Amino acid sequence: MNHIEFYKSLKTKEEVFNELKKVKYSDFEKEFEELDQTQKNIANSSYTFSNKELAKILLEFAKNNIHNNMYAKLKENFAMYLNKTADNKFVFDIKAIEQSFVNKDEDYIQDMFKIKARLQLSQIIYDARNQEIKNLKTKANSYYVAYLKFLNDFTYKYKKKFISITYKIAKRKVQELRLLFSTNDYTFHIKSHNKNATTFIEEKNAxxxxxxxxxxxxxxxxxxxxxxxxxxxxxxxxxxxxxxxxxxxxxxxxxxxxxxxxxxxxxxxxxxxxxxxxxxxxxxxxxxxxxxxxxxxxxxxxxxxxxxxxxxxxxxxxxxxxxxxxxxxxxxxxxxxxxxxxxxxxxxxxxxxxxxxxxxxxxxxxxxxxxNLPIEYPVWKQVLSIIFGWIPGVGPLINGQYKKAIVMFLTLPLFVIFGAYAFGIGNVGGNGLLGLIDFGADNPDGDGRFYLIEGIISLIIAFWICISIFSTWMDSKNNAKRMRIGSRASTFSQTRKFLKSHGIPYILSIPAIIGIMFIVLVPIISTILIAFTNYGKGNDPGRPGQIIKWVGFDNFKSIFGGEYFPSFLYVIGWTFTWVIATTISVIVVGSLFALLVNNERLKGKRIFRLIYILPWAVPAFIMIMVFAILLSSIEFNTFTYKWIGVSGWTSQQTQARIVLILLQTWLGHSYMFLLITGVLQGISKDLYDSSTIDGASKWKQLTRITLPLILTQVAPLLVGQFVFNFGNFGIIYLFGANPQALNAKGEPYPGQPGITDILISFVFKLSTHPDRYTYGIAASFIIVSSFIVVGTSANGFRKMKAFKN
Structure with missing residues (x-):
């Protein structure tokens, strides 16, 4: 009987624990690793525990006895100073750690002083080990992998604490020994070390x-x-x-x-x-x-x-x-x-x-x-750098970076100009950040739209000014901190060299960042802010005497449980039906055509490929309008009613929605057809030859080889199609089959959505109706729509192996 079988035959968990205490750690780990949790006991077994139950006991024992022979388990120096208390807490023996610094040279103290590098290294080791453990996991070793994960987490947790403790001791030793560390990590003592302070100062002054x-x-x-x-x-x-x-x-x-x-x-x-x-x-x-x-x-x-x-x-x-x-x-x-x-x-x-x-x-x-040489940097300079370092140029001036200080002083007028604009000075028709308070309600001749847009621009400017000032302060503070321990500040030539090499991408990105701020951020922030206002009919600042006001979450309350709640349920239900149906149909039809054309027995493949990509070659808006005219004609509806008993392809809800799904499938399948054709042609024929030799049928080849490979490659396209169809305003608007939807009582829904309106087209109606336009509600619907799209996309991409790869 081997050890595993012996442990399984014991009567209680405590007996197993007692036996495990007699085993060497290396033997325990080897037995734990070899234990197969999926293996079942033989019939009529006298075993008390199954393999899985025993693995669970081993994991519990390992956690409870981590303190025994800890150095052998963790293989880390800090384990020698870590002890377990009576209340099952782990604490470090600070005196023993301090004793370890005795008779150590300056290089050892310097190594312990580098807290940032040590923490980064421990994080890298922890992440690498976690990845190894993750790759090791199978159904047969889940508890053993949990044990390795526990060891890694335990090691990382207390290693960080040990680094923090040794850093504090090293910091104190640096102050006691009056050490300085140059930029190249050479160790020095301050010049007055082991000298009479009064005599030294007198001689230095002389x-x-x-x-x-x-x-x-x-x-x-x-x-x-x-x-x-x-x-x-x-x-x-x-x-x-x-x-x-x-x-x-x-x-x-x-x-x-x-x-x-x-x-x-x-x-x-x-x-x-x-x-x-x-x-x-x-x-x-x-x-x-x-x-x-x-x-x-x-x-x-x-x-x-x-x-x-x-x-x-x-x-x-x-x-x-x-x-x-x-x-x-x-x-x-x-x-x-x-x-x-x-x-x-x-x-x-x-x-x-x-x-x-x-x-x-x-x-x-x-x-x-x-x-190579350090600097003796007085405390008062460090204090000044921290207090006044937020002013551009002051920090470098204190730290002796005079050229850098001059360059930064030259930027001060820009800070003043943009700061003044952010508070309304020089605005075209707004009042900067202050204009967002009431949108110019106290100015009868003002236009609230200018107050809104210039307020948003001022908000972005103020944000970047704050970021710049904070970055300047952090740079000044960090320079002072490094100089305090002996490292000299970088010279202007070093800064120039950095900008010429590593700084080029940042410099080239500046125009793009500015463009993104004004082309992307301003509309997004405008939409978010408008969603919390009553901007719309009767509250349109573009009309004399009308102003907009903040209404808080009233618009969202109106959507979720208020006036527009029935409209929201009606539109969102069809939107999800539309998105799911069109996404699946486009991919299925495109895949089916690609599989058919890729069949070796098919003749005239070029002709079929040409036919299948024709919908993609013809402009979509023309085909949508052609189909709309055809399906709305009396002749066509009479014909279909006579033969299949169905008419009203553009006026009845069910028929119009079916037509839209089929039309989108016809328009979108060509793109998917081309993509999947490329995937199929990239699959090695050796896979099919090998499976044929093994006796696999065509159906098994399709389900076990072709479809898995296709799904792996096109999985991100599922999300892409979902996002596209969720915002596919064009086909709904151009098709025009959108009579007003009625509720169970025969009354129109609030906002008057049409029978084929999806969320984005309903938003368009809300914001363009000449008599009932309401930008606030429309903006709220856009935010809800964005949350749905972004949330679904992010969750889908996060779970897709193709996206991770």
Whole structure:
């Protein structure tokens, strides 16, 4: 009897628990993994537990005993410091964690200090492990997978807590040891570390005065000597200030740059001037040189013709042509004027390349100096950055990013102008954000439509101003936070480099974002706001003396349980019938035709394909109107009544709706036919050959191979067809078979929907009726419709494997 069978034969769960406590963890995990939960007990079994019941017991045992030998189970360092209390809670031994920091070097403290990177890494590991567990799950191991999921969740939860605890300890150690971390993660101590504070400040002030004095003395020196002396002057203070050390190294790098620049100038400028003079002199005789070149080319052409006459094969002629072409190029390049010009241009190009190379080396060295050395950033600057960092340019100014500060200060007028517009200054006929309060009700000469639209525009502007100010504040705050621990702020050249590379997509997206704001957001927000107003007949701000007011949720109350509730039920019922029927019929008919045409036994496939795509080739609005005229004619209705006893194809509810469904099926199946034809042609014939060998019938091939593959590919189209048909206003409007619908009492519904009106066409009626138009109710219906469409689409896409892939 193996262990699994032994556990199953035990009488109680407690007995199983007692036996499991004697097992090594590695053996327990192996047995749990091998346990098949779908396997049933043999007949007349003496087992107390089934495999599934035993798996459930093992999972419960694993959860209850997670604290035993935790390190072996979790394989994480934090497990050594995690203990279980008497009340079944897990807590960390803070003293033990603090003790682990003893005798650790600065690099270890720095690693523990990087909380953001550690949390991101733990999240990545957690997500990757979750995906592995998800892929591992089967019907036979659901409890084992639940156990692995429990371990992963437990590990992630307490690992985050451990990271937080160690970060706080590391932060305290950083302050105690007075550590700084440069941008490149080098560890330093502040300059006053292990020094007498009073003496250090006195000496630093004295050095500072000396540096200022000596810098004033070298103002009139030549650039190279000045850079050299600057480096030497700042060298005196490298034991007192990292900024002086950076300044010294920067000056040294500048000296190197200027010396090399001088060398490049001396190597090229004289040569370039001489080459230019030579070119000018030779150009005076350009005509003679060109004539000489022309004579040589003529002679070369004659020689080529002579050689071509003696060539016998195509390959010989081809080789002669290539040689002749190359010979002409060489003759032209031997022209003295061209040679002189090319020499001059090449020297200028090489000069430019060397200068750029020298500049790049200098910039790179400056950035390395900045990234390698830390900065001692006082607390008061960090406080100022947090308090005033929301003002564009102030944060960079405090943090020493002067060029960035100037650029941001230049944007301040834009903030002022757009901010003023948002509060009504400069509006055409509105009052900015304030105009949304009462839509200009207190202004008898005002037009509420301007108050609405300019209020929405002001709302969008105010939103982007808030986003910009918040981003500016966050940038200033984060820079100050990084500088506080030693990392220097990015230079303007680094910012420019980022914008030229990674920033290009953002810059190019700005016009599109502005377009989206005004083309998409303004209409959407307008619709939402109008839905909460009484905008309509009698409350039309476009008419003298009429104003619109906020009515809250009254319009929605009218739809759900109020005046328009019967109309809503009537229209939404037909809308869903229309959408489901047309979506299914279009896909079924298109698929059926594609399967028929794709059949190998069918002859004349091209003709049938042409016939099936004709409805797609002819403009839909023409065909809709043709069918509307045909079906509304007295002759046609008389004919159908005589033969099938049915008439009123455009006046009776049932007939008109059936006609619309059939018409939409006819118009839409061609598109689906083409798509599914492409899918069918992409299915490998090897699948069908293999299934035939295995004895599968044509029906099984259709149901087990063809249809599953088609459904996988066209599943997103189901949602697309649903959305399209939900808003298919064109066919309802153009067909025109839309007499007024009547309720059970023979009275028209509120809003007077027609017998074929779907939600979108009913909204059109509500907003265009000359005597009873009501934009507020219409906008409310649009919002309801949008929620249905978006909710259904999102849910459908979320569940579709094709969309996930």
């Amino acid at each position: 050095i500072s005065q000396k540096i200022k004095q000596e810098l004033n003395e070298i103002k009139n020196l030549d650039p190279i000597t000045k850079a050299k002396r600057t480096s030497e002057i700042y060298q005196q203070g490298i034991e007192y200030n990292y900024d002086w050390e950076v300044a010294s190294l920067n000056a040294k790098a500048k000296e190197k740059f200027l010396i090399k620049k001088q060398q490049i100038d001396s190597d090229f400028i004289d040569k370039i001037n001489k080459a230019k003079q030579d070119y000018v002199e030779i150009s005076k005789n350009k005509k003679q040189h060109d004539e000489l070149t022309k004579k040589v080319i003529i002679q070369a052409n004659e020689d080529f013709k002579t050689q071509l006459e003696f060539a016998t094969t195509k390959s010989e002629k081809k080789n002669l042509k290539l040689e002749h072409k190359q010979n002409i190029k060489e003759i032209k390049s031997d022209n003295a004027v061209k040679k002189a010009k090319d020499n001059w241009k090449n020297l200028k190009h090489n000069y430019k390349v060397e200068k750029n190379k020298n500049r790049l080396e200098y910039t790179s060295e400056i950035e390395n100096i900045k990234n």
